[in-house]
Amino acid sequence: MAGKQLILDRYRPMSEAGAGGFATVQVAWDTQMRRKVAIKCIELPKVSPDSSNQVAPADQPKAARHTRVEGEAAPSAPTQVARLEDIPPWEDVPEDAGAAAPSALAALPGDFASGFGPDCGPVGSGDFENNEGPEDFCSLDDPLASDIPGLAEARAIAQFSDANIVTVYNFEVKDSTAYLIMEYVEGTTLERFLREHDGDLTLDVVAHVFSSIAHALEVAHSHNVLHLDIKPANVLINRQGEVKVTDFGLATLADANGTGRAGGGTIGYMPPEQMRSEALDVRCDEWALASLTYEMLVGDNPFFARDLPRAAAAIENAELVLPSLCWDDVEEGIDDVMFYALDPDPAERYATVREFDEELMPYLGDVKAGKAELSRLVNGVDGEGEDEDGEGEPAPAAPRVPLVDHLTPRVMAVVARVVSVAAAALVGAVALVNFPAFGPGVFSNPVFWGLLAAVCVLAAIKPHVGALASFAILGVSLTANGAYAPGILLFLGTVAWWWFAARGSDAPAVAALLGPLSGAVGFAPLSPVVAGSLIVSVARAAATAAFAGLCALALGSLGTSGMIDWNAPMYWDYATMSGAVSAGSNAVADPDAVASAVLSSTGIGAQTQARLGGMLLKPGTWCVFASWVIAAAAMSALSRWGMSRKVDVAAALVGTVVLVLGVCAAAWAANPASWTPPSTMALIGSIVPGLVGVVLAALGIPDKIRQ
Incomplete structure (x- = not known):
């Protein structure tokens, strides 16, 4: 073993990519497949059986809550406890129990959220109409489905493989830690890119990022999976300029009606129906994508707030800047497309992400040119970066693969x-x-x-x-x-x-x-x-x-x-x-x-x-x-x-x-x-x-x- 204890007797830790809540993400070397991987390490809290399916109360540490405001967990009011094991299997799960399902065991904030709702089992045929109901997907009695953070994420992503979605290789639980082994993407996040290169953003780059995320969501939706946490931090950009969606930690499987429930979300990218724990469909991800795209076009997200009530009010009463006013060569028609997708009422939005994509892309730039430009910019922002004069903190060296691993x-x-x-x-x-x-x-x-x-x-x-x-x-x-x-x-x-x-x-x-x-x-x-x-x-x-x-x-x-x-x-x-x-x-x-x-x-x-x-x-x-x-x-x-x-x-x-x-x-x-x-x-x-x-x-x- 090289220096550090192998993870799962196979993966050699190289560096820590980030940490939050009960989880960390390690960059590691797969000693068997000879490649870098990203491993989400989720500590399993010690919870008594009587409290395994309870909602995190207001005084619980922020790491166990479901919502975020610009990187911090939002405070929430005390919620009545609903235990899933107390609900007979022949009765429908109440909305409050559905909201409770993620619990402190499954809910992780921010980039490492791993909450999931009750629909978490094996996928059906991939066609909404061919499934009889939520019971086709999983059983509430399945301990793995309700107690292990990250398993729902692994199950969700394992159903499909796409160039715009970070691949999940494996999921294992050892001792008191769950490990989600994923594809390693060398580059940066969209959140960091927007923070450091907002002035370099072009319509070509916006077109490439938007179309890539839209395509990833279309693939997920075609497999009955709702992401439910689309935000810049969950979008990765590699050195080739490719855009990949990651962190399906809140993902859920849609039922026969094409709806599911969320175990959380991130304020600023969460539509009103998700805040109210209502039944969600593909239009929830559409709103999140629209919010992210609006932020790229305008340079600001007007939906940030300190808590859920203020966030809901911000969405209902927001005075939105017209995207067409922020770009000299963009037609006014883009404003109507964006406002349709950002409508607080899901019924007023586009029916699918594909429709939103088809309506918006004519107003944006060239995807191919955007990818090349994004690649050039990302290769300059990996690490802490430098200013235009070459000053500032130098970028840290990339992790070196041990000689023996060659x-x-x-x-x-x-x-x-x-x-x-x-x-x-x-x-x-x-x-x-x-x-x-x-x-x-x-x-x-x-x-x-x-x-x-x-x-x-x-x-x-x-x-x-x-x-x-x-x-x-x-x-x-x-x-x-x-x-x-x-x-x-x-x-x-x-x-x-x-x-x-x-x-x-x-x-x-x-x-x-x-x-x-x-x-x-x-x-x-x-x-x-x-x-x-x-x-x-x-x-x-x-x-x-x-x-x-x-x-x-x-x-x-x-x-x-x-x-x-x-x-x-x-x-x-x-x-x-x-x-x-x-x-x-x-x-x-x-x-x-x-x-x-x-x-x-x-x-x-x-x-x-x-x-x-x-x-x-x-x-x-x-x-x-x-x-x-x-x-x-x-x-x-x-x-x-x-x-x-x-x-x-x-x-x-x-x-x-x-x-x-x-x-x-x-x-x-x-x-x-x-x-x-x-x-x-x-x-x-x-x-x-x-x-x-x-x-x-x-x-x-x-x-x-x-x-």
């Missing part, structure tokens, strides 16, 4: 297969070159190259199958050369390890294959370090480390008589070593001549078995072997317990200490009476693999691979 699953799979192929090729080549059946001219034998290629292909496709093939062939090769003890032990150990620990999993295979590869240059303990880092199961990690120790014993018996270094450059042609040395020859330059010496070699099996027996009789060998198994098991156990980057680093340090103690114990076992420190090569061979594990853990790679 390692996609595909990249990691490629790296694992490259390592597997390299190791399998080394083990397979050593086994096949020394196989007596090939005889002289092994490098000219197409069968040799065909078998080696097959081992490499298996390792590339399935590393665990490639590991099984390469180690098994090495066991057969040792046995064929008369080294029966190491050959049979390696073959049987390979089959047992593969069946119980590596079958169907690549992590144990990669860890085991790293043993011969790193041991060829003196760093064989890298195998148990990687096993402990990548394998979550403690038993499988320990088994893989034990198998790596068995491989080290078999390879060490070829000449070095040690587990940490088997010296591949010298002992890869182990079957010819006895014959070459007895002839007084050093390394033979001609590979075919080396291979031809196989038939004339004598005593290689006996020598190999003698070395293995000598290693097994040394207590120091068992000290090193035990340190490998303990290091891998300890690292796996610690990583599994903590599942964080810091814990992974600590686990790697513990593994390093165990490996060093192992070689120190081996040095003591060699001479208990007069202990001497282990050799420099033994210490380096144990410390370097441990430090590699520390670096990998510090980068978060084990955490990433385990996910």
